[in-house]
Amino acid sequence: MTRSDLVEALAERFAQLTQRDAEQAVKTILDALGDAMARGQRVEIRGFGSFFVNHLPARTGRNPRSGAAVAIPARRVPRFKPGKALREAVDLRPAPAQHGDVPTQSSKKSSSSH
Secondary structure: OOHHHHHHHHHHHHOOOHHHHHHHHHHHHHHHHHHHHHOOOOOEEEEOOOEEEEEEEEEEEEEEOOOOEEOOOOOEEEEEEEOOOHHHOOOOOOOHHHHHHHHOHHHHHHHHHH
């Protein structure tokens, strides 16, 4: 889903919002999220997840072509950790079977030998 898809979905879901209003709402939310993270703040949206800044220390890397050592400076990178509700919504696997529903190895062998 792109930003414009999100704007369209918001405008369709809430009839009182014009396309321009929905676009402004999405822009405001994303700007606030970006500004908070630029200041190093953590942004938590309950049921969705947390956005935070991870600090990576300076380190020495290698140029893959020449093999020469390269100094990589410290930096801050944005990260996202999904919340439990989002993880469960994304995980489409069926719930684990109950103890009595799982076929045993012996029942598989006996049914395949006939």
